[in-house]
Amino acid sequence: MWLLRLLAAILVVSIGACLLIYAFTGNRYYLRLGGRLFKFGIVFALLVFALMFIERLAIIPV
Numbered sequence: 001m002w003l004l005r006l007l008a009a010i011l012v013v014s015i016g017a018c019l020l021i022y023a024f025t026g027n028r029y030y031l032r033l034g035g036r037l038f039k040f041g042i043v044f045a046l047l048v049f050a051l052m053f054i055e056r057l058a059i060i061p062v
Contacts (some may be wrong), residue, residue, distance in 0.1 A: 004048065011041045 018034030021027070 007046075008041075011037060015041075 015034045018030045018037065022030040024035070049050050
């Protein structure tokens with residue numbers, strides 16, 4: 001779990017850095033990169049939450 005938290009913190013810092021670089025340079029590449037990082041971060045988080053939910057369902061006896 002600590003690894004997921006570390007990855008989330010790195011993701012937030014990298015998105016912030018992309019937005020900051022875009023604000024200083026005006027290069028839209030960094031804005032697109034930040035958007036892609038955000039999109040893939042959301043998809044990864046949803047996959048992790050889905051796996052955690054499925055794990056909870058598997059533990060419940062029928």
